[in-house]
Amino acid sequence: MTLAQNGMANLAYDFLFYEGFPGWLYAVNLGATTIWERWNSVLPDGTMHPAGMNSLNHYSYGSVAEFFYEYMAGIRPLAPGFGKVKIAPVPDIRLGHVRCSYDSVSGRYGSEWEIREDGTFRMKVEVPFGCEAEVVLPDCGGENGTMNAGERIVRNGTILLPAGVYEFSYTPTRDYRFPYGPDTRIAQLAGDERAMEILREELPIVYGMIAGGDRENTACTFAELANMAFLGLDPAQVNAVAEKIYALSFWD
Numbered sequence: 001m002t003l004a005q006n007g008m009a010n011l012a013y014d015f016l017f018y019e020g021f022p023g024w025l026y027a028v029n030l031g032a033t034t035i036w037e038r039w040n041s042v043l044p045d046g047t048m049h050p051a052g053m054n055s056l057n058h059y060s061y062g063s064v065a066e067f068f069y070e071y072m073a074g075i076r077p078l079a080p081g082f083g084k085v086k087i088a089p090v091p092d093i094r095l096g097h098v099r100c101s102y103d104s105v106s107g108r109y110g111s112e113w114e115i116r117e118d119g120t121f122r123m124k125v126e127v128p129f130g131c132e133a134e135v136v137l138p139d140c141g142g143e144n145g146t147m148n149a150g151e152r153i154v155r156n157g158t159i160l161l162p163a164g165v166y167e168f169s170y171t172p173t174r175d176y177r178f179p180y181g182p183d184t185r186i187a188q189l190a191g192d193e194r195a196m197e198i199l200r201e202e203l204p205i206v207y208g209m210i211a212g213g214d215r216e217n218t219a220c221t222f223a224e225l226a227n228m229a230f231l232g233l234d235p236a237q238v239n240a241v242a243e244k245i246y247a248l249s250f251w252d
Contacts, residue, residue, distance in 0.1 A: 001063055004071040009090040010183055012067055017094060024064050035062045073100030073111040078134060082106045087125050088136035089113050093179045093250045106131050110165075113138075115176045117251055124167045133161050139172035177249045184245075186210060186225065187218035194252065195245050202241050205232055 003012040019025040022039035030042050037058035041049050048054060070076045074089030082104035089098065091113055099112040107128020114122045127133045140157035180188075180195070189195040190210050199207040206225065209217050217231070222242035226235040 001067050001070070004067055004090065009071055010092070012071070013092045013094060014185070014188065016064065016067070024061070032056075035059060069100065069102060072098055073102075074136070075100065075102050075109050075111050077104075082109070082131065084132050084134070085109055085127075086134045086136065087111050088134075089123070089138060091115060091121070091138055091176055093176050096250075101126070104128075109133070117177075119171060119175055119177055120169055121172045121176065122167070122169045124165070125161065126165045127161055127163045129163045131163055135159050135161055135166075137168055137170065139174040139176075140168075140170055141173040177251060178246060179250050180246050180248060182223050182242075182246075183221055185219055185221055187215070189245065190218075192248070194248055198241060198244055202244075203233070203238065206238075206241075 001012075003009065003015075016024050019029055021044075026039060027036055027042070030044075030046070032042070034057040036042070037053055037055040037060050038049055038051070039061070041054050041056055043049060071090045072092075072095070074087050076086045076088070078084040078086050083106050085104075087109070089111055091098075093115055097114045099110075101108055101110045107130070108126065109128060109131075110124070110126030112124040116122060121138070123137060125133060125135055135158070137157045137159070186206060187210065189199065196207065196210070199210070208214075217225075217228075220228070222238060222245075225231075225233060226238040226242075229235065
């Protein structure tokens, strides 16, 4: 939540999808159906952690679920009792599609979005009777920051909607199909065979960092690596390789 609140939702998604320890999916991969008090309440071999305070049904890290509602789906209250909300999802191609509903005391709010293969973005929202929602369409620029949405005008990607069900489809100013960019950490490339092959052929030092489990240096971005000449890296070559990796589409 704190990462997303400070404009680092991409990093929040990184932690969400991380399957090792400490990570949300570490427990899921070990069969967890509840939230543990420790990230590793159950060890990889299936035994319990020997330390105390080791509940297997504990809210301690449940705030991750708040990120699901408030940033993944984008539903955030703007008034007491959810009489008015803001719906401002933060898309990520690693999900590709999200469908969420929240049963508030004022009724059910819905938020659904999808990144399509042609690069267009579809978003659907539901606002309950007697309520309203300030809907922010992510990366919706349009001409002069406006776009037509039926009889309504979306200005700078934001539109105020009364009760009802609405659907939007548009080409965002940011192409979500390309998962990598200047803020991508090198470690994120580990599971992408295409990216790893580029690194193996053109930046073997960086390839070795990832393959060897160098957590410190692979926490860097390409922009940071370009300034680390002491590692034997040529800044121009790092930047050239970075551009090739940035051009990798999720569906290639």
